Amino acid sequence: MRKLTRRRPLCAAATGVLLLVAVPVPAAAATHVVVIDKMKYAPVPPLKVGDTVVFVNNDMFRHTVTATNNKFNIDLMPGARGTLHINSAGTAAFYCKYHPGMRGSMTAK
Amino acid sequence: MTRIALLISAGAALAIAMPVQAAAPTDPQIAHIAYTAGNLDVEAGKQALKMSHNAMVRDFAQQMIRDHEAVNAKALALVKKLHVTPEANPTSASLTKSADAERAKLAKLSGAAFDRAYIDNEVAFHKTVNGALASTLIPSAHNPELKSLLETGLTLFKEHQMHAEQVAAKLK
Numbered sequence: 001m002r003k004l005t006r007r008r009p010l011c012a013a014a015t016g017v018l019l020l021v022a023v024p025v026p027a028a029a030a031t032h033v034v035v036i037d038k039m040k041y042a043p044v045p046p047l048k049v050g051d052t053v054v055f056v057n058n059d060m061f062r063h064t065v066t067a068t069n070n071k072f073n074i075d076l077m078p079g080a081r082g083t084l085h086i087n088s089a090g091t092a093a094f095y096c097k098y099h100p101g102m103r104g105s106m107t108a109k
Numbered sequence: 110m111t112r113i114a115l116l117i118s119a120g121a122a123l124a125i126a127m128p129v130q131a132a133a134p135t136d137p138q139i140a141h142i143a144y145t146a147g148n149l150d151v152e153a154g155k156q157a158l159k160m161s162h163n164a165m166v167r168d169f170a171q172q173m174i175r176d177h178e179a180v181n182a183k184a185l186a187l188v189k190k191l192h193v194t195p196e197a198n199p200t201s202a203s204l205t206k207s208a209d210a211e212r213a214k215l216a217k218l219s220g221a222a223f224d225r226a227y228i229d230n231e232v233a234f235h236k237t238v239n240g241a242l243a244s245t246l247i248p249s250a251h252n253p254e255l256k257s258l259l260e261t262g263l264t265l266f267k268e269h270q271m272h273a274e275q276v277a278a279k280l281k
Contacts, residue, residue: 102268
């Protein structure tokens with residue numbers, strides 16, 4: 001049987017379109033879990049290019065993680081998780097489309 | 110003697126009449142008021158989906174239904190866990206009466222007039238409920254889980270109020 005080596009680019013739970021595409025992950029890349037609960041995003045830790053951020057919606061409401069510059073959008077039903085691969089350095093601000101008062105940001109070096 | 114604060118702005122007075130209650134509400138009464146308020150907004154949202162053809166208004170209504178149903182499901186699960194029976198009280202009865210009257214009034218409207226009236230009422234409704242949550246319901250709640258749920262509810266409903274105000278501004 002042929003061995004599958006290709007990575008699944010996105011978590012199936014993420015219904016939004018991620019414009020930060022999957023890239024080969026360096027050995028030192030880390031995965032960071034960011035929980036959404038009680039109408040808030042947990043802080044995103046400092047990131048490096050190649051890292052992966054997994055947003056987990058533990059809240060009772062549907063939320064999104066939407067870039068203010070529209071570069072990515074993850075739509076998360078309650079209990080769902082969505083993955084974002086970091087492929088470039090910089091800072092990205094994001095918010096929830098359904099609850100625009102919910103805001104966060106992430107910075108990758 | 111604590112009274113349930115009635116933070117009704119002049120614009121909201123016609124839409125929602127909240128009664129005063131002689132003493133601070135108990136947890137079973139608070140649970141009933143919060144559940145009733147959520148349920149009434151779900152009903153209002155369903156009416157909007159039947160009556161409105163405006164995409165912005167329909168999106169708002171769908172969100173109200175989705176969010177309030179989620180809070181109420183959580184509230185039901187919590188009272189079951191705590192073995193608390195929500196207790197009907199004058200505040201929730203009055204909320205229901207006012208919402209019924211508002212629904213009947215809205216049913217006679219159509220098109221842009223309905224959209225404006227629905228959204229204006231949503232602004233007023235959330236403003237009133239948020240005022241009651243902040244000034245009376247949350248401070249009066251004894252159970253920490255109920256208090257926490259109400260606090261999350263207040264954060265959510267403030268978002269709804271802001272959203273409703275934005276939609277109202279766009280409809281004018």
